[in-house]
């Protein structure tokens with residue numbers, strides 16, 4: 001199995017040449033100390049953890065998996081030690097609020113670290129990002145007392161967190177959950193119910209686990225507007241912060257699943273467990289949704305990380321595996337065959353992986369920058385604009401990066417032939433581990449519906465118009481860059497294609513509500529392709545500038561430019577079939593009766 005290498009060259013190129021991270025951070029008082037050198041030093045350390053600590057226990061963790069015995073969950077060998085090192089290094093609180101022991105670093109930085117950790121060991125990374133998600137929710141919605149009790153120990157990594165939303169009968173439709181919260185005499189609540197599929201619900205990595213649980217008061221309004229959010233610790237916490245009595249929170253079993261086998265996916269039973277209200281009553285779902293953009297970004301990053309890992313293995317294999325001869329004549333005449341890299345179809349697979357993986361990384365960074373600007377920028381109008389962009393970008397980043405990530409893992413597996421199907425090289429594990437990123441945190445079909453329905457039709461195209469402004473500003477900035485002109489012409493055609501399609505779906509949806517769901521997935525794909533194309537324009541422009549100035553590694557820049565040309569010539573034309581699919585409308589989808597299926 002190939003050892004994972006953190007893609008630092010790409011990350012530095014994107015941060016410094018493409019997005020000018022220094023300038024963005026310098027414009028915001030809370031991030032002005034996040035200099036290029038500091039970012040480089042932190043990324044370097046994170047890369048060491050990914051390569052030297054997490055990657056070596058990835059395959060063994062998959063083979064051993066989590067173990068369940070009478071309510072106790074044991075993680076595979078090496079996970080506890082890796083987690084201790086992770087906590088001691090201060091990684092748990094990297095982006096946390098500095099008032100409670102966090103380090104206040106921007107999301108841009110933690111996004112790249114998450115990508116590395118997911119690429120090196122997705123199961124391990126899940127334990128960490130669930131805690132980050134829970135702390136973010138508490139920071140924004142919990143009262144001071146709860147924050148003071150819980151956040152410092154979560155930021156130090158001593159305690160971990162979970163998100164307990166799903167129930168056996170309620171996944172996408174959380175409005176119908178059954179878990180109950182009954183007020184008690186102390187102003188807290190007795191929480192009773194069963195949650196399923198809870199990542200890191202029980203494990204042996206931390207001394208306490210802080211669950212964020214959705215439940216309803218007995219007299220709550222029906223549907224999503226009656227849901228409240230509660231903090232329910234595994235062990236109660238004494239006044240002095242010490243661990244107290246067990247809180248009737250029990251793990252009933254863990255799932256046996258396709259991938260991420262070293263991540264404990266738990267059935268959690270709450271039996272009159274003491275819970276503390278987070279935020280206002282009946283606002284649980286909307287409070288959680290304010291954090292959803294961060295959570296969803298992580299799932300796209302899982303796709304990117306595993307795609308990168310798969311690309312690295314496939315690239316080395318393609319250079320070494322000798323099969324057949326090049327169509328243009330033998331290349332290695334002293335060998336029995338040429339490396340499979342000589343074959344155009346092998347290059348198609350490798351270049352598709354590379355082109356989509358770096359574009360996915362760029363899109364994730366672009367989205368993370370908008371999240372940081374919406375949080376830290378001193379001007380309200382700038383924050384608002386970034387927030388609007390985030391709401392359009394995130395469903396696409398989540399769904400398109402996880403879909404392309406899975407596709408890259410499968411392409412890598414295909415490139416290795418039979419050796420991709422067996423366990424030794426790690427590709428089959430990547431395929432299994434990547435698959436879940438398309439399902440959890442809102443299945444990708446739901447992301448597409450969110451993009452098409454709420455973000456496009458309901459906003460009457462306003463958010464799309466904002467993105468068009470961003471893209472046009474960039475195009476305008478490149479009008480004197482001769483090397484970019486043919487790429488920009490294609491990009492402008494694509495924007496125009498999306499504009500016409502968007503207008504048409506908005507108009508059709510007024511007559512038939514099924515048009516939204518019928519168009520949604522292909523529209524998400526079209527938007528993803530357009531955003532990847534935008535990212536490629538930015539990467540190509542930066543690479544041409546660096547090459548002309550003689551900056552950076554020449555071979556790296558040449559490879560990047562050629563990959564960009566491949567993307568523009570061979571992947572962008574896929575927009576045509578997506579537009580045709582969207583234009584076909586709802587009729588053929590809705591024509592069959594249930595018994596005709």
Ligand SMILES: Cc1cc2nc3c(=O)[nH]c(=O)nc-3n(C[C@H](O)[C@H](O)[C@H](O)COP(=O)(O)OP(=O)(O)OC[C@H]3O[C@@H](n4cnc5c(N)ncnc54)[C@H](O)[C@@H]3O)c2cc1C
Nearest residue numbers: 163164165166171172197198199265440441442443445446
């Ligand atoms: C390994 C793993 C880890 C998980 N971790 C957590 C966790 O930590 N915490 C937690 O709370 N949950 C967790 N989940 C649950 C996960 O978020 C849900 O499985 C997911 O949201 C989908 O819900 P569901 O499985 O009930 O599918 P359903 O909601 O039943 O959906 C089934 C299918 O129908 C589609 N569908 C549903 N409704 C609509 C609609 N209105 N319009 C169009 N299509 C629709 C969906 O897109 C999907 O394809 C995890 C799941 C797994 C497998």
